[in-house]
Amino acid sequence: xxxxxxxxxxxxxxxxxxxxxxxxxxxxxxxxxxxxxxxxxxxxxxxxxxxxxxxxxxxxxxxxxxxxxxxxxxxxxxxxxxxxxxxxxxxxx
Numbered sequence: 001x002x003x004x005x006x007x008x009x010x011x012x013x014x015x016x017x018x019x020x021x022x023x024x025x026x027x028x029x030x031x032x033x034x035x036x037x038x039x040x041x042x043x044x045x046x047x048x049x050x051x052x053x054x055x056x057x058x059x060x061x062x063x064x065x066x067x068x069x070x071x072x073x074x075x076x077x078x079x080x081x082x083x084x085x086x087x088x089x090x091x092x093x
Contacts, residue, residue, distance in 0.1 A: 018067070026060040027053065029069050030076060038076050042084040049083045051076075 002010060031053075039049055060072055 026069055026072055027056045030056050030060070030072055034069065034073050034076050038073070038080040041077070042080040044080060044083060044085075049080055051079075 002015065005013070030051075035051060039046060042049075059075055
């Protein structure tokens, strides 16, 4: 990305390299905090909605490219909303 900045300007810039959240940390955050909150938010129980660890890793690797967990949280929320009782009632009609 720095290739697009002219060398004289780049020479005068202070460049900071920031690391993203590692994928293992994203999976841990999802299991520990995001799943419980989305399950509760959608009126589900842990027995009603389960996520396999490999699915979490795959989701964090392929569908969430940002540094944080915002898109991962959104993906989990969509899954939980689809499993929620009110969503199932809409699909049956």
